[in-house]
Amino acid sequence: MLTSRWTRGDTNLLTVLLGLAFAVEAVIGVLIPALHVVGLFTAQSSRDVGVSGLETALAEAGGLKLSAAESATLTVADPDLGQRILLDLPGLFDAVPILLGIYWLFLVARTLRAGDPFAPRNPRRVFGIAVLIAVGSLGDSVLTAFTNHLLVAGTPLEDHVPFALQISFLPLGIAAVVAALAEAFRVGVRLRADTEGLV
Template sequence: MGAKSWWSRTDSRLLEAALGLATLLVGVFGVLLPALGVVGLIDPMDTREVETEAATRVPGTATDAVAGHGMTLAGSHQADLVFAHPDLGQRLLLALPELVGSLLLLLILALLLQMARTLRGGDVFVPKNARRLSVIGLTVLVQAVLGPALLAITTEMLVSGTSMADQIPFSATFTGEYVLLAFLVLALGEVFRRGARLRADTEGLV
Protein backbone atom coordinates (compact mmCIF):
# COMPACT_ATOMS: atom_id res chain seq x y z
CA MET A 1 0.00 0.00 0.00
CA GLY A 2 1.56 3.28 -1.09
CA ALA A 3 2.02 6.22 1.20
CA LYS A 4 -0.53 8.96 0.83
CA SER A 5 0.89 12.23 -0.46
CA TRP A 6 0.61 15.23 1.88
CA TRP A 7 0.07 17.48 -1.17
CA SER A 8 -3.52 17.65 -2.39
CA ARG A 9 -5.20 19.11 -5.47
CA THR A 10 -6.55 21.87 -3.23
CA ASP A 11 -2.99 22.77 -2.27
CA SER A 12 -2.07 22.91 -5.95
CA ARG A 13 -5.02 25.18 -6.70
CA LEU A 14 -4.11 27.51 -3.82
CA LEU A 15 -0.49 27.69 -4.96
CA GLU A 16 -1.53 28.44 -8.52
CA ALA A 17 -3.94 31.12 -7.29
CA ALA A 18 -1.22 32.75 -5.17
CA LEU A 19 1.23 32.76 -8.08
CA GLY A 20 -1.47 34.06 -10.41
CA LEU A 21 -2.30 36.88 -8.01
CA ALA A 22 1.39 37.76 -7.63
CA THR A 23 1.73 37.83 -11.42
CA LEU A 24 -1.27 40.14 -11.71
CA LEU A 25 0.03 42.54 -9.04
CA VAL A 26 3.50 42.73 -10.60
CA GLY A 27 1.94 43.27 -14.03
CA VAL A 28 -0.25 46.13 -12.78
CA PHE A 29 2.05 47.91 -10.33
CA GLY A 30 5.40 47.00 -11.85
CA VAL A 31 4.67 47.30 -15.57
CA LEU A 32 1.30 48.88 -16.40
CA LEU A 33 1.32 51.85 -14.00
CA PRO A 34 4.96 52.85 -14.68
CA ALA A 35 4.28 52.55 -18.43
CA LEU A 36 1.21 54.78 -18.12
CA GLY A 37 3.35 57.27 -16.21
CA VAL A 38 5.94 57.29 -19.00
CA VAL A 39 3.35 58.20 -21.64
CA GLY A 40 1.80 60.79 -19.32
CA LEU A 41 -1.60 59.21 -18.68
CA ILE A 42 -1.02 59.20 -14.91
CA ASP A 43 1.44 61.00 -12.63
CA PRO A 44 4.90 59.75 -13.63
CA MET A 45 7.86 58.78 -11.50
CA ASP A 46 9.80 61.95 -10.74
CA THR A 47 12.32 60.86 -8.09
CA ARG A 48 15.47 58.74 -8.18
CA GLU A 49 17.46 57.85 -5.07
CA VAL A 50 21.15 58.42 -5.75
CA GLU A 51 24.51 58.44 -4.01
CA THR A 52 26.16 61.85 -3.91
CA GLU A 53 29.82 62.73 -4.26
CA ALA A 54 29.65 65.34 -1.49
CA ALA A 55 27.08 65.58 1.28
CA THR A 56 24.22 67.95 0.58
CA ARG A 57 21.88 69.25 3.23
CA VAL A 58 18.45 67.85 3.87
CA PRO A 59 16.08 70.53 2.58
CA GLY A 60 14.40 72.75 5.11
CA THR A 61 14.34 75.91 3.03
CA ALA A 62 14.72 76.68 -0.63
CA THR A 63 18.50 77.09 -0.21
CA ASP A 64 19.05 73.75 1.50
CA ALA A 65 19.11 71.73 -1.73
CA VAL A 66 21.11 71.82 -4.96
CA ALA A 67 18.86 72.78 -7.86
CA GLY A 68 19.21 73.28 -11.57
CA HIS A 69 17.96 72.13 -15.00
CA GLY A 70 14.54 71.42 -13.54
CA MET A 71 16.05 69.06 -10.97
CA THR A 72 16.54 69.21 -7.22
CA LEU A 73 19.09 67.17 -5.30
CA ALA A 74 18.38 66.94 -1.59
CA GLY A 75 19.84 64.76 1.13
CA SER A 76 23.24 63.55 2.27
CA HIS A 77 25.11 60.59 0.77
CA GLN A 78 21.80 58.84 -0.08
CA ALA A 79 19.97 61.74 -1.72
CA ASP A 80 16.77 62.20 -3.73
CA LEU A 81 17.06 63.52 -7.27
CA VAL A 82 13.67 65.11 -7.98
CA PHE A 83 12.46 66.31 -11.39
CA ALA A 84 9.95 69.15 -11.33
CA HIS A 85 8.50 68.45 -14.80
CA PRO A 86 10.18 65.41 -16.38
CA ASP A 87 9.90 65.16 -20.15
CA LEU A 88 9.23 61.91 -22.03
CA GLY A 89 12.88 60.89 -22.15
CA GLN A 90 13.39 61.56 -18.45
CA ARG A 91 10.20 59.70 -17.54
CA LEU A 92 11.39 56.70 -19.54
CA LEU A 93 14.85 56.72 -17.92
CA LEU A 94 13.31 57.03 -14.45
CA ALA A 95 10.94 54.10 -15.01
CA LEU A 96 13.18 51.84 -17.10
CA PRO A 97 14.96 49.97 -14.24
CA GLU A 98 11.64 49.15 -12.57
CA LEU A 99 10.02 48.14 -15.87
CA VAL A 100 12.86 45.79 -16.79
CA GLY A 101 13.02 44.31 -13.29
CA SER A 102 9.26 43.75 -13.25
CA LEU A 103 9.30 42.09 -16.69
CA LEU A 104 12.01 39.68 -15.52
CA LEU A 105 10.00 38.97 -12.38
CA LEU A 106 6.93 38.29 -14.52
CA LEU A 107 8.94 35.73 -16.49
CA ILE A 108 9.99 34.00 -13.24
CA LEU A 109 6.42 33.97 -11.91
CA ALA A 110 5.06 32.60 -15.19
CA LEU A 111 7.57 29.75 -15.11
CA LEU A 112 6.80 29.02 -11.45
CA LEU A 113 3.09 28.93 -12.32
CA GLN A 114 3.75 26.39 -15.06
CA MET A 115 5.76 24.31 -12.59
CA ALA A 116 2.96 24.51 -10.02
CA ARG A 117 0.51 23.09 -12.56
CA THR A 118 2.62 19.93 -12.86
CA LEU A 119 1.85 19.24 -9.20
CA ARG A 120 -1.68 18.27 -10.23
CA GLY A 121 -0.22 15.06 -11.60
CA GLY A 122 1.73 14.48 -8.40
CA ASP A 123 5.18 14.62 -10.01
CA VAL A 124 7.31 17.71 -10.54
CA PHE A 125 10.40 15.76 -11.71
CA VAL A 126 9.78 16.22 -15.40
CA PRO A 127 12.26 17.48 -18.02
CA LYS A 128 10.24 20.65 -18.67
CA ASN A 129 10.57 21.71 -15.03
CA ALA A 130 14.32 21.20 -15.16
CA ARG A 131 14.49 23.57 -18.13
CA ARG A 132 12.19 26.04 -16.40
CA LEU A 133 14.42 26.10 -13.32
CA SER A 134 17.45 26.71 -15.53
CA VAL A 135 15.69 29.68 -17.17
CA ILE A 136 14.66 31.00 -13.73
CA GLY A 137 18.24 30.74 -12.46
CA LEU A 138 19.61 32.55 -15.51
CA THR A 139 16.91 35.23 -15.19
CA VAL A 140 17.83 35.85 -11.55
CA LEU A 141 21.50 36.09 -12.56
CA VAL A 142 20.67 38.56 -15.34
CA GLN A 143 18.66 40.68 -12.91
CA ALA A 144 21.50 40.62 -10.36
CA VAL A 145 23.85 42.14 -12.95
CA LEU A 146 21.48 44.14 -15.17
CA GLY A 147 19.47 45.78 -12.35
CA PRO A 148 22.30 47.79 -10.72
CA ALA A 149 23.98 48.44 -14.09
CA LEU A 150 20.77 49.78 -15.63
CA LEU A 151 20.13 51.97 -12.58
CA ALA A 152 23.63 53.46 -12.81
CA ILE A 153 23.48 53.99 -16.59
CA THR A 154 20.07 55.65 -16.56
CA THR A 155 21.09 57.90 -13.65
CA GLU A 156 24.20 58.94 -15.57
CA MET A 157 22.07 59.73 -18.62
CA LEU A 158 19.62 61.76 -16.50
CA VAL A 159 22.30 64.05 -15.05
CA SER A 160 24.70 64.16 -18.00
CA GLY A 161 25.36 67.72 -19.11
CA THR A 162 23.68 69.24 -16.04
CA SER A 163 24.97 70.85 -12.86
CA MET A 164 24.10 67.60 -11.04
CA ALA A 165 26.76 65.61 -12.90
CA ASP A 166 29.51 66.72 -10.49
CA GLN A 167 27.35 65.88 -7.49
CA ILE A 168 26.36 62.36 -8.56
CA PRO A 169 29.17 59.94 -9.48
CA PHE A 170 28.66 56.94 -11.73
CA SER A 171 28.30 53.97 -9.41
CA ALA A 172 26.65 50.57 -9.40
CA THR A 173 26.18 48.45 -6.30
CA PHE A 174 26.11 44.72 -6.93
CA THR A 175 25.03 42.29 -4.23
CA GLY A 176 26.13 38.69 -3.97
CA GLU A 177 22.85 37.39 -2.55
CA TYR A 178 21.06 37.30 -5.90
CA VAL A 179 24.07 35.70 -7.58
CA LEU A 180 24.11 33.01 -4.90
CA LEU A 181 20.35 32.52 -5.31
CA ALA A 182 20.79 32.17 -9.06
CA PHE A 183 23.38 29.43 -8.69
CA LEU A 184 21.23 27.63 -6.11
CA VAL A 185 18.30 27.63 -8.54
CA LEU A 186 20.57 26.41 -11.35
CA ALA A 187 21.79 23.62 -9.07
CA LEU A 188 18.18 22.72 -8.24
CA GLY A 189 17.46 22.59 -11.95
CA GLU A 190 20.28 20.08 -12.36
CA VAL A 191 18.78 17.99 -9.54
CA PHE A 192 15.43 18.01 -11.35
CA ARG A 193 17.14 17.06 -14.63
CA ARG A 194 18.91 14.09 -13.06
CA GLY A 195 15.76 13.05 -11.21
CA ALA A 196 13.77 13.08 -14.44
CA ARG A 197 16.50 11.09 -16.21
CA LEU A 198 16.69 8.54 -13.38
CA ARG A 199 12.91 8.10 -13.42
CA ALA A 200 12.95 7.60 -17.19
CA ASP A 201 15.72 4.98 -16.88
CA THR A 202 13.84 3.20 -14.09
CA GLU A 203 10.61 3.09 -16.10
CA GLY A 204 12.55 1.68 -19.03
CA LEU A 205 13.63 -1.26 -16.90
CA VAL A 206 10.08 -2.17 -15.92
Protein backbone atom coordinates in the same frame (compact mmCIF):
# COMPACT_ATOMS: atom_id res chain seq x y z
CA MET B 1 4.19 8.51 -12.66
CA LEU B 2 5.34 9.17 -9.13
CA THR B 3 2.79 9.25 -6.35
CA SER B 4 2.58 12.58 -4.58
CA ARG B 5 0.83 14.05 -1.57
CA TRP B 6 0.33 17.21 -3.59
CA THR B 7 -3.43 17.64 -3.86
CA ARG B 8 -5.73 19.42 -6.27
CA GLY B 9 -6.45 21.94 -3.50
CA ASP B 10 -2.73 22.68 -3.14
CA THR B 11 -2.46 23.25 -6.87
CA ASN B 12 -5.53 25.48 -6.89
CA LEU B 13 -4.18 27.56 -4.00
CA LEU B 14 -0.75 27.87 -5.61
CA THR B 15 -2.36 28.78 -8.94
CA VAL B 16 -4.43 31.53 -7.30
CA LEU B 17 -1.38 32.89 -5.44
CA LEU B 18 0.77 32.87 -8.58
CA GLY B 19 -2.07 34.49 -10.54
CA LEU B 20 -2.37 37.23 -7.92
CA ALA B 21 1.39 37.76 -7.91
CA PHE B 22 1.38 37.98 -11.71
CA ALA B 23 -1.53 40.47 -11.71
CA VAL B 24 0.02 42.66 -8.99
CA GLU B 25 3.39 42.73 -10.77
CA ALA B 26 1.71 43.47 -14.11
CA VAL B 27 -0.09 46.47 -12.58
CA ILE B 28 2.74 47.79 -10.38
CA GLY B 29 5.67 46.86 -12.61
CA VAL B 30 4.24 47.50 -16.08
CA LEU B 31 0.90 49.36 -16.18
CA ILE B 32 1.61 52.14 -13.67
CA PRO B 33 5.11 52.92 -15.03
CA ALA B 34 3.77 52.83 -18.61
CA LEU B 35 0.97 55.26 -17.66
CA HIS B 36 3.55 57.49 -15.97
CA VAL B 37 5.76 57.48 -19.07
CA VAL B 38 2.90 58.66 -21.32
CA GLY B 39 1.84 61.25 -18.75
CA LEU B 40 -1.50 59.71 -17.71
CA PHE B 41 -0.39 58.89 -14.17
CA THR B 42 1.58 61.05 -11.78
CA ALA B 43 4.21 59.10 -9.94
CA GLN B 44 7.08 60.11 -7.73
CA SER B 45 9.78 61.47 -10.02
CA SER B 46 12.78 60.75 -7.86
CA ARG B 47 15.27 58.02 -7.10
CA ASP B 48 18.16 57.41 -4.76
CA VAL B 49 21.59 57.89 -6.33
CA GLY B 50 25.17 57.54 -5.17
CA VAL B 51 26.99 60.86 -4.94
CA SER B 52 30.57 62.06 -4.68
CA GLY B 53 32.06 65.41 -3.76
CA LEU B 54 29.10 66.39 -1.58
CA GLU B 55 28.89 66.36 2.17
CA THR B 56 25.91 67.66 4.08
CA ALA B 57 26.12 67.98 7.85
CA LEU B 58 22.95 66.62 9.43
CA ALA B 59 23.92 67.17 13.06
CA GLU B 60 26.95 68.21 15.05
CA ALA B 61 27.44 68.03 18.80
CA GLY B 62 30.25 67.37 21.25
CA GLY B 63 32.88 67.04 18.56
CA LEU B 64 30.77 64.52 16.62
CA LYS B 65 29.30 65.18 13.21
CA LEU B 66 26.64 63.16 11.41
CA SER B 67 26.77 63.71 7.66
CA ALA B 68 25.39 62.27 4.45
CA ALA B 69 28.01 61.94 1.77
CA GLU B 70 27.43 58.76 -0.20
CA SER B 71 23.80 58.84 -1.34
CA ALA B 72 21.12 61.38 -2.08
CA THR B 73 17.70 61.60 -3.68
CA LEU B 74 17.60 62.90 -7.24
CA THR B 75 14.25 64.55 -7.95
CA VAL B 76 13.03 65.69 -11.36
CA ALA B 77 10.54 68.48 -10.69
CA ASP B 78 8.59 68.39 -13.96
CA PRO B 79 9.89 65.47 -16.03
CA ASP B 80 9.49 65.52 -19.79
CA LEU B 81 8.83 62.35 -21.81
CA GLY B 82 12.52 61.42 -22.06
CA GLN B 83 13.08 61.90 -18.33
CA ARG B 84 9.96 59.87 -17.49
CA ILE B 85 11.27 57.03 -19.68
CA LEU B 86 14.64 57.17 -17.90
CA LEU B 87 12.98 57.22 -14.47
CA ASP B 88 10.69 54.25 -15.21
CA LEU B 89 12.90 52.12 -17.48
CA PRO B 90 14.63 50.15 -14.67
CA GLY B 91 11.27 49.26 -13.12
CA LEU B 92 9.84 48.18 -16.47
CA PHE B 93 12.95 46.08 -17.09
CA ASP B 94 12.58 44.44 -13.65
CA ALA B 95 8.98 43.47 -14.40
CA VAL B 96 9.86 41.30 -17.42
CA PRO B 97 11.98 38.65 -15.63
CA ILE B 98 9.61 38.68 -12.65
CA LEU B 99 6.56 38.00 -14.84
CA LEU B 100 8.39 35.35 -16.85
CA GLY B 101 9.67 33.71 -13.64
CA ILE B 102 6.14 33.58 -12.19
CA TYR B 103 4.91 31.99 -15.43
CA TRP B 104 7.64 29.32 -15.39
CA LEU B 105 6.93 28.65 -11.71
CA PHE B 106 3.27 28.17 -12.64
CA LEU B 107 4.29 25.61 -15.28
CA VAL B 108 6.36 23.73 -12.69
CA ALA B 109 3.43 23.81 -10.26
CA ARG B 110 1.15 22.27 -12.89
CA THR B 111 3.41 19.22 -13.06
CA LEU B 112 3.02 18.79 -9.30
CA ARG B 113 -0.71 18.49 -9.79
CA ALA B 114 -0.12 15.66 -12.22
CA GLY B 115 2.16 13.97 -9.68
CA ASP B 116 5.10 14.44 -12.04
CA PRO B 117 7.58 16.85 -10.40
CA PHE B 118 10.40 15.39 -12.50
CA ALA B 119 8.80 16.24 -15.83
CA PRO B 120 11.54 16.58 -18.49
CA ARG B 121 11.00 20.34 -18.91
CA ASN B 122 11.12 21.24 -15.21
CA PRO B 123 14.94 21.38 -14.91
CA ARG B 124 15.08 23.88 -17.79
CA ARG B 125 12.28 25.93 -16.26
CA VAL B 126 13.92 26.05 -12.82
CA PHE B 127 17.32 26.84 -14.35
CA GLY B 128 15.62 29.55 -16.42
CA ILE B 129 14.29 31.09 -13.20
CA ALA B 130 17.86 31.10 -11.81
CA VAL B 131 19.11 32.86 -14.95
CA LEU B 132 16.27 35.40 -14.72
CA ILE B 133 17.19 36.20 -11.11
CA ALA B 134 20.87 36.72 -11.97
CA VAL B 135 20.31 38.63 -15.21
CA GLY B 136 17.50 40.68 -13.70
CA SER B 137 19.66 41.73 -10.77
CA LEU B 138 22.72 42.61 -12.84
CA GLY B 139 20.65 44.20 -15.61
CA ASP B 140 18.83 46.38 -13.10
CA SER B 141 22.14 47.62 -11.65
CA VAL B 142 23.54 48.47 -15.09
CA LEU B 143 20.31 50.08 -16.31
CA THR B 144 19.88 52.14 -13.14
CA ALA B 145 23.47 53.44 -13.34
CA PHE B 146 23.07 54.20 -17.06
CA THR B 147 19.74 56.03 -16.64
CA ASN B 148 21.08 57.96 -13.61
CA HIS B 149 23.98 59.11 -15.79
CA LEU B 150 21.65 60.18 -18.60
CA LEU B 151 19.35 62.05 -16.19
CA VAL B 152 22.16 64.27 -14.90
CA ALA B 153 24.25 64.48 -18.10
CA GLY B 154 24.88 68.08 -19.13
CA THR B 155 23.70 69.51 -15.81
CA PRO B 156 25.71 70.93 -12.88
CA LEU B 157 24.85 67.74 -10.97
CA GLU B 158 26.78 65.56 -13.42
CA ASP B 159 30.04 65.85 -11.46
CA HIS B 160 28.34 64.74 -8.24
CA VAL B 161 26.53 61.63 -9.55
CA PRO B 162 29.19 59.18 -10.74
CA PHE B 163 28.45 56.26 -13.03
CA ALA B 164 28.50 53.54 -10.39
CA LEU B 165 27.09 50.03 -10.32
CA GLN B 166 25.46 48.96 -7.07
CA ILE B 167 25.55 45.18 -7.27
CA SER B 168 23.87 43.12 -4.58
CA PHE B 169 25.27 39.64 -4.15
CA LEU B 170 22.12 38.34 -2.44
CA PRO B 171 20.19 37.83 -5.72
CA LEU B 172 23.26 36.15 -7.22
CA GLY B 173 23.42 33.80 -4.23
CA ILE B 174 19.71 33.04 -4.59
CA ALA B 175 20.25 32.38 -8.31
CA ALA B 176 23.04 29.91 -7.44
CA VAL B 177 20.74 28.07 -5.01
CA VAL B 178 17.94 27.91 -7.60
CA ALA B 179 20.44 26.65 -10.21
CA ALA B 180 21.45 23.90 -7.76
CA LEU B 181 17.77 23.05 -7.37
CA ALA B 182 17.51 22.83 -11.17
CA GLU B 183 20.40 20.35 -11.14
CA ALA B 184 18.55 18.29 -8.52
CA PHE B 185 15.53 18.27 -10.83
CA ARG B 186 17.79 17.20 -13.71
CA VAL B 187 19.15 14.28 -11.66
CA GLY B 188 15.58 13.34 -10.69
CA VAL B 189 14.54 13.30 -14.35
CA ARG B 190 17.51 11.08 -15.24
CA LEU B 191 16.87 8.68 -12.34
CA ARG B 192 13.22 8.43 -13.27
CA ALA B 193 14.14 7.65 -16.87
CA ASP B 194 16.62 5.00 -15.68
CA THR B 195 14.12 3.31 -13.37
CA GLU B 196 11.39 3.38 -16.01
CA GLY B 197 13.84 1.72 -18.41
CA LEU B 198 14.32 -1.12 -15.93
CA VAL B 199 10.62 -1.85 -15.62
